[in-house]
Amino acid sequence: MKKIKVSHETPFSLLEKSLEFNDMQYALPHLLEDNKKYREFFFKCQKDGVEIYLDNSLHELSYAMPDRILLKWTSILEPSTFFVPDVWEDYDGSMVNARRWAKLPVPIKTTKCAVVQAKSLHEAMLCVQAYRDLGYKKFAFSYGASYYNELCPHTNKDFGKAIGRFTAISRMREEGILRDSDRVHLLGTAFPYEFGLYKDMPFIESIDTSNPVMATLEGSIYTDMGLTKKPVANMNNFHDIHIDDVNMELLEYNVLRVREINGL
Numbered sequence: 001m002k003k004i005k006v007s008h009e010t011p012f013s014l015l016e017k018s019l020e021f022n023d024m025q026y027a028l029p030h031l032l033e034d035n036k037k038y039r040e041f042f043f044k045c046q047k048d049g050v051e052i053y054l055d056n057s058l059h060e061l062s063y064a065m066p067d068r069i070l071l072k073w074t075s076i077l078e079p080s081t082f083f084v085p086d087v088w089e090d091y092d093g094s095m096v097n098a099r100r101w102a103k104l105p106v107p108i109k110t111t112k113c114a115v116v117q118a119k120s121l122h123e124a125m126l127c128v129q130a131y132r133d134l135g136y137k138k139f140a141f142s143y144g145a146s147y148y149n150e151l152c153p154h155t156n157k158d159f160g161k162a163i164g165r166f167t168a169i170s171r172m173r174e175e176g177i178l179r180d181s182d183r184v185h186l187l188g189t190a191f192p193y194e195f196g197l198y199k200d201m202p203f204i205e206s207i208d209t210s211n212p213v214m215a216t217l218e219g220s221i222y223t224d225m226g227l228t229k230k231p232v233a234n235m236n237n238f239h240d241i242h243i244d245d246v247n248m249e250l251l252e253y254n255v256l257r258v259r260e261i262n263g264l
Helices: 012-018 029-034 038-049 065-077 091-101 121-133 146-153 155-176 191-197 212-217 248-262
Strands: 005-007 025-027 052-054 081-083 110-117 136-143 183-187 203-207
Touching: 005 248, 012 038, 025 029, 025 038, 029 038, 029 065, 038 052, 052 065, 091 110, 091 121, 091 203, 110 183, 121 146, 121 155, 136 155, 146 155, 155 191, 212 248
Parallel strands: 005 203, 025 052, 052 081, 081 110, 110 136, 136 183, 183 203
Antiparallel strands: none
16 A cells, blocks of 8 residues: 555644644645734745645635635645635536636646535546546545435444445546546545545545544544544634643544554
8 A cells, every 4th residue: 555645634732743743734725814823834834845735725614715815825835735616515616616727827836636526426427527627637535525425324424424435436446437547635534444445546645634633632532443423623613722731642642543543
């Protein structure tokens, strides 16, 4: 299994600590705009040659940041990966954005990554192919699409979403929609044991998930299966937590466990 790059988003107080366990740093443009401490951390990462992924903030805000803001931060940070604006579970809206961004300039070192948005597996397949036709070289799959639960109607919805995403990606590989030479990013997870399922899929390039960090802030300890439920805690509620209020021993344990149980 090739090395898959992993990033865990953390509260502001743990940004420096995250350099010890993250393979890349995952930047949110709305926080770059609003928070000086956050902004200065990423300026330092850029100066020190730390790899940066730049998101569009859809998950946190329910809408992607405006093009002018995204263009500004791609120009400033020159991320290795930039997630072009998408619209939640909206194929048509995401495709409009993808067509527009296919023509917009980004730094030469930056790869534009298109996020698959759909209401069904069939639509998701069409989405990947349409992105490919537009020239995109990297694709991302969110952890939370509703159709995942249709593919795996488990009573544990979080488990169902994780297995549903794996099923969707597996089907796309079987049908040649995804190729071993492709580049794929997994956006988050609802069930942290999921990542180990992709060990035979060489196109999985990178992962981001705050799961072990949020579990820590809730006081949850990872088992051999990680957690059976996605933490309720989220970054919007814990960005400003003081470092003295974080169980650092538990954080280190959970971050290590998510790698161990998935063979990362």
